[in-house]
Amino acid sequence: EIRSAIFDLQAGPTGAPRLRTTLHDVITELTRDVPLRTTVRMSGPLDVVSAPLAEHAEAVVREAVSNAVRHAQARELTVTVSVDDDLVIDVVDDGVGIPDTVARSGLHNLRQRAGEMGGSFVVEPAAHGGTRLLWTAPLTP
Ligand SMILES: Nc1ncnc2c1ncn2[C@@H]1O[C@H](COP(=O)(O)OP(=O)(O)OP(=O)(O)O)[C@@H](O)[C@H]1O
Ligand SMILES: [Mg+2]
Structure with a gap:
C-alpha cells in the first residue's frame, strides 16, 4: 500500500496523473457529502x-x-477496477434498481465506448437488489 501510495504521488510519463489516482479522485469528488458507504478496490497493473x-x-x-x-x-456502493488481460470495471449499488425501460443517455455512451474498444457492457439487477454495471475492454485491442 505504501508502494502504491508513492507511485500515486508521481505523475505519469506525460505528466498526467496515474489512472489509479484519477479514479480515486473522481470517486471521492462524486461521493463527497453523499450518505453512501463507498468501497473502492483496484487490482493489477x-x-x-x-x-x-x-x-x-x-x-x-x-x-x-x-x-x-x-x-x-443506495446505501452501499462498490467500485472494483481490475487489470489483467482485460480492464474490468464493476460497479454495484444496493439501491432501487434500474427500471426496464428508461431513456438512456449516459449508459448509451458507455455502450458505445465499449464497442469502440472491442469490449463489453452490461447493466443488470445486482444479486441482492440494486444495480450492477459491468464494463470491460481488452488491454490490447
Ligand atoms: N444505479 C442506478 N440505480 C437506479 N436507476 C438507475 C441507475 N443508473 C441509471 N438509472 C436509471 O436509468 C436512467 C438512464 O441512465 P443514464 O445514465 O443513461 O441517463 P441519466 O443518468 O438520466 O442522464 P445522463 O447520464 O445523461 O446524466 C436514469 O435516468 C435512471 O432512471
Ligand atoms: Mg447517467
Whole structure:
C-alpha cells in the first residue's frame, strides 16, 4: 500500500496523473457529502493501461458512480477496477434498481465506448437488489 501510495504521488510519463489516482479522485469528488458507504478496490497493473483506454475508464467510472449517486438511493456502493488481460470495471449499488425501460443517455455512451474498444457492457439487477454495471475492454485491442 505504501508502494502504491508513492507511485500515486508521481505523475505519469506525460505528466498526467496515474489512472489509479484519477479514479480515486473522481470517486471521492462524486461521493463527497453523499450518505453512501463507498468501497473502492483496484487490482493489477493499472499503469499499463493505454492513454485512450484510461480515458474511457475515467468516463465509465464517472458515469456509473454519478448514476448510483443520483438515481439509486443506495446505501452501499462498490467500485472494483481490475487489470489483467482485460480492464474490468464493476460497479454495484444496493439501491432501487434500474427500471426496464428508461431513456438512456449516459449508459448509451458507455455502450458505445465499449464497442469502440472491442469490449463489453452490461447493466443488470445486482444479486441482492440494486444495480450492477459491468464494463470491460481488452488491454490490447
Ligand atoms: N444505479 C442506478 N440505480 C437506479 N436507476 C438507475 C441507475 N443508473 C441509471 N438509472 C436509471 O436509468 C436512467 C438512464 O441512465 P443514464 O445514465 O443513461 O441517463 P441519466 O443518468 O438520466 O442522464 P445522463 O447520464 O445523461 O446524466 C436514469 O435516468 C435512471 O432512471
Ligand atoms: Mg447517467
